[in-house]
Amino acid sequence: MTRNRVELALIARGVDSALAEKLRKEKWTLAKLQTQAPEKLLELGIGEVAVPVILGSGRPPIPPEHFIRTLYDNRWLCCVCRDASRPIIVHHIKPWAESRDHSQANLAVLCSIHHGEAHSTHALELTLTPDRLKAAKATWEQEVSRLDPLAILQATQLISCQWWYFNHLRVFEIAEDLGVNVSELEGFQDALLTGACDAQGHLRPRKGPLYVGYALSHALKRYMSSMLEAAMGHASVRNISDDLDRGTLDRLIIEGDLVFVQGLYSFTNLAPDGSGADLVRGRRRVNKVEVTFVFDRNEGTSGSARYEWLLRTRALGCLLRVNGLRKDGKGGLRIEATVLAIRSANQELKLRSYEARLQKSGLLGDEYEDEEFDVGDYDDDVSNEWGERSGTFRRRLFLKGQGIWRKLIARF
Secondary structure, three states, rough: OOOHHHHHHHOOOOOOOOHHHHHHHHHOHHHHHOOHHHHHHHHHOOOOOHHHHHHOOOOOOOHHHHHHHHHOOOOOOOOOOOOOOOOOEEEEEOOOHHOOOOHHHEEEEEHHHHHHHHHEEEEEEEEEEEEHHHHHHHHHHHHHHHHHHHHHHHHHHHOOOOEEEHHHHHHHHHHHOOOHHHHHHHOHHHHHHHHOOOOOOOOOOOHHHHHHHHHHHHHHHEEEEEHHHHHHHOOOOOOOOOOOOOOHHHHOOOOOOOEEEEEEEEEOOOOOOOOOEEEEEEEEEEEEEEEEEEHHHHHHHHHHHHHHHHEEEEEEEEEEEEEEEEOOOOOOEEEEEEEEEEOEEEEEHHHOOOHHHHHOOOOOOOOOOOOOOOOOOOOOOOOOOOOOHHHHHHHHHHHHHHHHHHHHHHHH
16 A cells, blocks of 8 residues: 555556556656656556556546545455455546546556456457446445444454543434434443433433443443444444545545544643533644544543543544544644544554655655655654654654764864
8 A cells, every 4th residue: 555646646647556666666756757758658667558648648647536535445455356466556447538537436446457357358348347347346345344443343342442431422423323222232221220321322411520430430331332333333434543644634534534543642631611521632643644632531431541541642542523624834634523432552453654664665765746646744743652753753863963963073
C-alpha cells in the first residue's frame, strides 16, 4: 500500500503499482516523464494506453477522490484473486473510451493478470466480463467493509482490553438508528435493576460520575459494551490509524463516517460551563493531521479511567464520528469529531512504523515536483506508543546537538 505521491500519480494514469514503484526508485517523477518522447516511455515499460495519459494527450487522470476511495475500499488488492503479491492497476469496468466515466462505480482494482483477462477475448467474448467484474468487486468490497469492525471487535475480547469511556447518548442513538433492540442486549436487565437505565434502555440522568458503586458500574459497563458491539456489527467502521496522511485522508473519509483512530492522544481540561460536566478536549496530531473532540470525563467507566487514563498523554484507541474536515493555511488537515468510545490500545490495530515505512517508500530525503497528491512530509509530531521517535524529533535533537557542539568548539 503506497502513499508516495509519485506512485499514486502514476497509478491514477494507468500504470501498475509495481512499475510505478520501480520508476519512483529510479528517480522518475511525473513531471520528468512528461518531458519524454512516447518512445522513451514505452522503453521504460509504460503501456501504450498509459503513455498518452501521462503526456496529457489521452484521457484525464482519475480524480483523486474516486481513485483513493477505490483503492482503500479494496485494500489495494485485486478484487478477483485478492493476491497481495501481485501488482495492481485501477481498471475502468466500462472502458473510458465508451463511458467517459471516472466514477467509483466504474472503477475496479485488478492485478496485472486479471487486468489482462478483462481486456482479452476467448471465443469472441471477454474472459472477464463487466458483469463478472462488478460481482467480484461488490463481493470483495462488502467483505472489506466488515474487516475493520471485526478486527476491533475481536480485539475487545482480549483480557487486556478496557473500555475507558462511552458517549452514552450518541452510542444509544446510533444503535437505535441501526435497529438494535437494546432490551435484548447482555447487561440490559442488570442495568435496569440497578437503576442505570429505564425500561426503554435510556440512561438515567445523574450529576457527577456515572460509574459509582460496583453493582451499577458493572451492569452499566456490560450494557454499554454490548450496545457498542451490536452497533458496530451493523455499521461500517473504517480503521484509519495507519492512514493519517493529509494528502489522501480528506478523500478517504467524509462527514458522518465512523472511524477508529489509535495512537497517542493528549487531553486538556476545559473551563467549566456550569452544567457540572467535566469537559475535556482530546487531541491526536501526526503528519500535520489533527483529530480533535470534546467529551465529558464524568462518563469514564471507572475511577482509573477518569483519574489516570483520560488525563495528560496516553496511547488509546478512539471510535469517532467525523463531523467535519478542513485544511488550514499551512497545509495541515483538521478533523473535528464526536468521540463515541475510548479504549485501551492494541498493537494489532495500529501497525505502522512511520519512519521505517517512509524510508522504504522514498518519501524521506527526496524532493518531488508532482503535486497531484499533496502528501507532503510525513513527520510524526510526537513519539508513538510503541517507543518509536518521529523524524521531526530526531532532526530537532540532531540540530540541537550540532548547536551545542559548535558552541563548545568556539569556547575551547
